[in-house]
Amino acid sequence: MSAEFVCTIADLAPGEARRVELAGGVAIALVRDDAGGFHALADVCSHGNVALSDGEVDGTTIECWLHGSTFDLFTGRPLSLPATRPVPVYPVTLEGERVLVDATTPANR
Numbered sequence: 659m660s661a662e663f664v665c666t667i668a669d670l671a672p673g674e675a676r677r678v679e680l681a682g683g684v685a686i687a688l689v690r691d692d693a694g695g696f697h698a699l700a701d702v703c704s705h706g707n708v709a710l711s712d713g714e715v716d717g718t719t720i721e722c723w724l725h726g727s728t729f730d731l732f733t734g735r736p737l738s739l740p741a742t743r744p745v746p747v748y749p750v751t752l753e754g755e756r757v758l759v760d761a762t763t764p765a766n767r
């Protein structure tokens with residue numbers, strides 16, 4: 659599998675996150691940080707089986723809505739308990755206005 663079109667830049671405002679199901683069956687949390695950068699993380703918190711895309715974006719982190727762990731959008735690492743394991747982060751590329759995600763290989767593994 660190669661990079662897959664997920665949305666256009668205008669589809670997601672800074673500070674927003676949304677769940678995207680990719681063709682290979684991988685669900686990602688597509689997140690736009692407060693500075694406008696795009697990030698793609700596996701859409702499951704490493705502490706429990708809930709969607710990170712339902713969390714709150716703050717700067718370059720997203721906070722899990724269930725128990726409050728925050729994850730670094732660049733590395734997928736938890737920055738606060740109770741989560742202790744990172745979530746997979748996938749490469750995002752921009753082609754003009756198009757946002758592409760390659761879920762073949764996590765960038766942080």
Ligand code: FES
Nearest residue numbers: 703705706722725
């Ligand atoms: S399920 Fe996400 S911090 Fe517990």
